[in-house]
Amino acid sequence: MSYASVYQRSIEDPEGFWRDQATELDWFRQPTDIVGQDDQGLYRWFRDGELNMSHLALDYHVNQGRGDQAAIIHDSPVTDTQQRYTYRELRDAVATCAGALRELGVTKGDRVVIYMPMIPEALISMLACARLGAIHAVVFGGFAPHELAVRIDDAKPKVLLTASCGMEFAKVIAYKPLVDEAIRQAQHKPEAVVVKARPQADAELQAGRDHDWDRLMAGASPADAVPVEATHPLYILHTSGTTGKPKGVMRDTGGYAVALNFSLGAIYDLHPGEVFWTASDVGWVVGHSYIVYGPLVRGLTSVVYEGKPVKTPDAGAFWRVISEHRVKTFFTAPTAFRAVKKEDPEARHMADYDLSCLKTLFLAGERLDPPTYDWLKRIGDGRPVIDHWWQTETGWPIASNPMGLEPHPEKPGSATFPSPGYQVEILDPMGEPLGRGEQGHIAIRLPLPPGCLPTLWNDDARFRSSYLERFPGYYDTSDGGYIDEDGYLFVMGRMDDVINVAGHRLSTGEMEEIIGGHDAVAECAVVGIADEMKGEMPFGFVVLKDGAELDHATLEQDLVEMVRRNIGAFACLRQVAIVQKLPKTRSGKILRKSIRQLSTESDVPVPSTIDDPSSLDEIRGAMEEHGMGRHGG
């Protein structure tokens, strides 16, 4: 079927379109109410349907005779181990884990925080929550205790699941002390903590609160999948907003299951029994959707990789895993390939592996910059290289080349066409639609398709103010871009204070709050500066308090350490400049956009609203002094 006809139907007859998609799944009760507004006026999908995500992801496939197929393959070069779970084995492990959680008092609607590295137990934990109708909040293992504490206080979990350690290359990161510190900082205290002991690190257990994973599982009896309403929250996933308080994106169950199953066919062209590898982390939305729930609902084999693109042990790591597990479709972030390209520019490692299984490469998390696209095309033996655009909020791609419907000619720098269900428009600041080729705010007409966030956890008001109020009738993506003459969408970057560092979404506002907490700092601005490897890197400009006596090196070291300690090392604030004045408007608003532009453009216009034009020159001078270059894109 052509993309155009599928897309058109999804827009003209969304109810009929998504009703048909819903019939692909094994509901406990098929929905008849396809889409409508709740008493808050928010759109909800499949309100009278009942299902269970763990049933769809596991029991259903076992019942269909797929029990002996590999559900997940854990490949861990950092621990030199591999482990396979068939659908039957995974179902049993998940049922046991659900039973153990139930014995700890977890029931439908309770929250469970999961802070784990990329091990099978992370997926088992998520699916076990889903089995009980408990709502998980997975926290990326790179987050520091403070961030974990913030998420604990927002989700208020009954139980927290963790492991004794994660591995960063050869470095062992002990998790338990981080968890203990986070619980100490949090107002809310989970009743129980369950720790999967790994051989690389011991964990001290606190009597009365902490449990050893293996011992707990050994004594648990399996739990069946609990039917939940389609609108029941499956998870909360916190993501960076413009302030220090992350947004708790809430995901429902029914819409998400339907959307994931649809996207795996229409976009990724994947079918039951095939092998999909998404090299990301379960702590991010990409991991939730395309390491865990999507592949399993679809009956695929999902590769779970605990390693890096390079140095585990070399830049051939991706090719090894693809070849060894016969991966058909591979998905990662452009930054990961930039790391490979840096170490192996001619991709010599590829010759060591049989890559005949690999059909398509998908990239997301940040824009696929044309130089990286060109490199992938050059080394890729004619394979499609697909840039696709999405956000934690949407849960699945807003735009992509629909490989399962009708592949289109690729255009470097473009995410191709809107996915079925997404009515994407480019608006000017007043909300007026712009023409082809004109750059503006990318907005999506309501209702958003199934799978996208219905609201924020316990915060409808913030959901409205963050996404719905700026352009009435639309969801504001906060990304900017344009649609060209051929209808291709180009996503050029965020219009707000969110930056993207090595595929990780971070808030500059949050970093400013942290830096502003330093005794010597009067005010500061953090902006994303173009970086050849990581896409963007945060850079801080700081004005000192009068009389503050601190040399630059000490201040920089303090601030770098504060950001590492509060957010995590992956935030990558490495450089800070001291300036006399920040560029501001006459009403006192910091001109962040102008600062950002200075890192990528040689001819930055002086805004007419600027208070003191010389402040921009000072920023330019500081950038030159720190040797900031331009990004290759």
Ligand code: COA
């Ligand atoms: N746990 C603990 N620490 C972590 C971590 C984790 N899960 N992930 C990153 N860090 C730490 C690193 O150890 C490093 O610490 P250091 O400053 O003490 O050395 C720091 O955070 C920066 O890490 P990172 O940004 O990952 O840089 P890197 O140079 O180690 O690796 C890449 C660069 C490109 C290989 C890596 O960033 C990568 O694989 N990125 C892909 C990201 C991705 O998949 N995103 C998902 C979007 S789809």
Ligand code: AMP
């Ligand atoms: P996250 O919520 O962490 O997935 O980050 C979402 C943000 O990453 C988007 O709002 C974009 O700014 C950026 N992003 C992700 N994928 C792409 C892409 N393919 N092209 C351009 N930007 C992207």
